[in-house]
Amino acid sequence: MSGNVVPLSSITRSMPVPPAGGCASSSCGAPSDRGDVPEQVWERIKDHPCFSEEAHHYFARMHVAVAPACNIQCNYCNRKYDCANESRPGVTSERLTPEQAARKVMAVAAKVPQLSVLGIAGPGDSLFDWRRTFETFRLVAAQMPDLKFCISTNGLALPDHVDELAQYNIDHVTITINAVDPEIATKIYPWIYFNGRRYTGIEAARILLDRQMEGLERLTAKGVLVKINSVLIPGINDRHLIEVNKAIKARGAFLHNVMPLISDPSHGTRFGLDGQRGPTAAEVKAVQDSLGGGAHLMRHCRQCRADAVGMLGEDLSRDFTLDKIPEAPVVDPEPRRVYREVVARERADRARAVAAATAGLAQTAPTAAPARLVAVCTKGGGRINQHFGHAREFHVFEVDSSGVRFSGLRKADNYCLGGEGDDERMPTILAALEGIETVFVSKIGRCPRDDLAKAGIEAVDTHPFEYIESAVAAWYAERFGVQIEAASIA
Structure with a gap:
């Protein structure tokens, strides 16, 4: 199998062990996205790759497509089945029964020790098909x-x-x-199906928004951690998302995930067919930045398929179709236990490296030095560990004298195909890197380096396998005439 399905020995060899006497858990040093999250909440999210940006470097999720029916229509959604070529919500290659889903979970857990989360996200609505959803969780639990x-x-x-x-x-x-304004919602939702009948227009919007707010309030009252997804639709709700953020924060939402509209006409959605454009990366960042002070922001979302498997940013679902998994998979708990021990040591080591980099910048970098956006090629682990030609996305970080902060993701086509570079993909890559002047890679070929240079983008390959934050801090300090020692791989 491909991607992140790898022997545990390979995983452990790639992760350095902190010195004797060092921390064995994240509680010894604040992880990069711990922030002001209380300890009891951090314990609930630290292994959840969607609720914790830091966790997505180490842990995998899987979705099982057991809920095909939906009770609303969105202008950005077109559910597709038996589809292996599109990576977006509402798409799956197989519809599963709860029994098949439980079997698939066991097969994945047996091969992917990083698996920590099982989610049900459709391809319809998980609670409209609630019987299938809850039966799946009962069997897996x-x-x-x-x-x-x-x-x-x-x-x-x-x-x-x-x-x-x-x-x-x-x-x-x-x-x-x-949306929290019914007038805006009418531009997004043509109809809803509620209590045995179909509603349209402003009546449909009011029912939906009232039910969403009621559900959010009741969940947070019970202590459930709630993430709100909002699709950013230019000209419709882009300016309105500030009001959405205020409303959900007031009701106790933990995270707000602002996602770009996917509107390729080939997907067959109403917005796509009508020519509604999606936002640029700069527009998404501007909206996210405008929400500071509201609910915590999620910036690492991949807008996963309904059958996604593996680490965020990599989908192994094709390796785990029903025809490829055993009838009665058996999970050995030992690899999962060992993996978590290794990750705990790695996280503590990384926390120290990030703290050192932040302290070094605060002490030596000029406060007037301009902030910079940099892109990083990474396969996970919080390290610069990916060849430029293999990157299908770039992790973007912002750095200034106060530290290095994760800013978002930019999707792109990988430059290399079958070991050879494809120059026709470079325009798409350069478009994804708009506004970026520096790309950190573990390795890069001469031709793509030259192409990047012609576009005014510097490729930095002098920090392979270092932690992202410490390497970026060292580069920034050197660029502005100060010195910070980067933490390299042990």
Whole structure:
């Protein structure tokens, strides 16, 4: 199998062990996205790759497509089945029964020790198809009690199932809320199906928004961690998302994830066919930046398929179709236990490196030095560990005298195909790097380096396998005439 399905020995060899006497858990040093999160909340999110930016470097999620029916229509959604070529919500290659889903979870857990979360995100709505959703969680919980469970929902049916969510230990919930103004919502949702009938227009919008707010309030009252997804649609809700952020924060939402509209006409969505454009990376960042002081922001979302498997940014679902997995998979818990021990040591080591880099910048970098956006090629682990030609996305960080902060993701085509560079892909890559002057890579060929240089982009390959924050801090300090020692791989 490909991607992140690798022997545990390979994983452990790639992670350095901190010196004797060092921390063995993240509690010894604040991870990069711990911030002001209370300890009891951090314990709930530290292994969840969607609720913690730091966790997505180490842990994998999987979605099982057991909920095909939906109770609303969104102008940005077109659910597709038996589809292996599109990477977006609402798409799956297989629709599963709860029994098939439980079998698939066991098969993945047996091969992917990083797996920490099972989510149900459709391809319809997880709570409109609630019987399939809860039966899947019941079957999996009996075999894999260490997995975290979460769902994604549009919120229309949510108030009817809040108590059941607690019963099944589902304490991470994502609600898609694109508006709090019914007039704006009418431009996004053509209809809803509620209590046995179809509603349209302003009446549909009011029902949906009221149910979403009720569900959010009831979940947070029970202590459930709630993430809100909002699709940024230029000209429709881009300016309005500030009001959405205020409303969800007031009701206790933990995270707000502002995602770009995907509007390729080939996907067959109403927005795509009507020519509604998606936002640029700069527009997404501007909206996210405008939400500072509101609910915590998620900036590392990949807008996953309904059958996604593996680390965020890499989908192994094709390796785990029903025809490729055993009838009765057996999970050995030892590799999963060992992997978590290794990750705990790695996180503590990285926390120290990040703290040192931040302290060094604060002490030596000029406060007037300009902030810079840099892109990083990484396969995970918080390190610069990917060849430029293999990168299908770039992690963007902002650096100034106060530290190095994760800013967002830029998707692109990988430059190399079958070991050879494809010059026709470079325009797409350069478009993804708009506004970026420096790219950190573990390695890069001469031709793409030259192409980047012609576009005014510097390729830095002098920090392979170093932690991202410490390497970027060292580069920034050197650029502005100060010295910070980067933490390299042990």
